[in-house]
Amino acid sequence: MANWIEVILRAIGMLMLLFFAAKLAGKKQVAQLSYFDYISRITLGGIAAITILHLEVNFYYGILAVVVWVGITYLLDLLALKSKVVRAFIDGKSTVLIKDGKVMEDNLKKEQFTTDMLLKQLRTKNAFKFADVEFAVLEPTGELNVLLKRDRQPLTLKDLNVKIPDEKEPQAVIMDGKILNEPLATLGLNQAWLKTELDKQGVAIENVFLGQVDSFGQLTVDLFDDKIQVPKPTEMPLLLSSIKKCQADLELFALATENEEAKQMYSKNAKKVEEVIRKVQTLLQ
Numbered sequence: 001m002a003n004w005i006e007v008i009l010r011a012i013g014m015l016m017l018l019f020f021a022a023k024l025a026g027k028k029q030v031a032q033l034s035y036f037d038y039i040s041r042i043t044l045g046g047i048a049a050i051t052i053l054h055l056e057v058n059f060y061y062g063i064l065a066v067v068v069w070v071g072i073t074y075l076l077d078l079l080a081l082k083s084k085v086v087r088a089f090i091d092g093k094s095t096v097l098i099k100d101g102k103v104m105e106d107n108l109k110k111e112q113f114t115t116d117m118l119l120k121q122l123r124t125k126n127a128f129k130f131a132d133v134e135f136a137v138l139e140p141t142g143e144l145n146v147l148l149k150r151d152r153q154p155l156t157l158k159d160l161n162v163k164i165p166d167e168k169e170p171q172a173v174i175m176d177g178k179i180l181n182e183p184l185a186t187l188g189l190n191q192a193w194l195k196t197e198l199d200k201q202g203v204a205i206e207n208v209f210l211g212q213v214d215s216f217g218q219l220t221v222d223l224f225d226d227k228i229q230v231p232k233p234t235e236m237p238l239l240l241s242s243i244k245k246c247q248a249d250l251e252l253f254a255l256a257t258e259n260e261e262a263k264q265m266y267s268k269n270a271k272k273v274e275e276v277i278r279k280v281q282t283l284l285q
Contacts, residue, residue: 096138
């Protein structure tokens with residue numbers, strides 16, 4: 001067998017083996033890998049490269065080395081799932097670098113973390129002053145997680161005492177110009193509803209690259225032709241306008257009537273609708 005043919009066959013075989021090894025290892029991103037995981041993957045790459053290019057190395061020995069290495073790391077991962085001690089030994093422990101707003105100098109030295117490195121990591125978390133940080137911990141992956149002081153944290157709707165319903169996962173109902181029936185059924189909708197919504201936007205199904213329905217029942221589409229402008233969904237703004245019109249009509253009726261009892265009724269209900277508008281305005285704009 002020619003050398004170049006053997007290299008191709010070895011590369012294909014090793015690629016398939018590493019593919020299954022990667023599937024076995026799970027879906028960790030590169031940033032989530034511990035030092036052990038990182039070194040393990042580099043070693044696997046080295047074994048594969050040597051086995052593929054060095055023809056004097058028995059190919060089956062290379063396969064054996066990969067299988068043994070993957071098997072050991074997989075067993076260690078299983079043990080880490082069940083044992084905190086093993087997990088701490090393999091992945092390492094988190095280190096607190098800022099506590100109660102004070103920099104822990106001893107921990108910085110322990111992790112060989114310079115002041116410049118600390119400030120750089122804080123800037124990636126939008127904390128440009130260490131005085132704004134209440135707590136910062138260095139994870140085993142090398143990522144710095146930061147808790148800002150209470151008065152430096154972004155304002156949320158909860159802080160404003162505004163209650164909103166939980167938002168559900170949006171469902172893709174059109175993909176590559178084809179209707180996806182299962183997500184539609186999950187939302188309790190059908191193709192007739194979908195076609196009606198597309199007609200409102202003046203769009204044909206075959207021209208839609210991607211279509212999503214959010215938790216409020218609004219359809220948003222992206223077309224194959226990016227030059228065509230698709231109008232934004234108007235159901236929510238129209239609903240808000242209708243509610244505001246009802247409130248204005250009630251106030252108008254209160255002013256127009258001479259019946260004192262009716263006037264009070266209209267005014268009372270106008271205030272109730274105004275309260276409803278205040279609660280839902282952020283959702284319907």
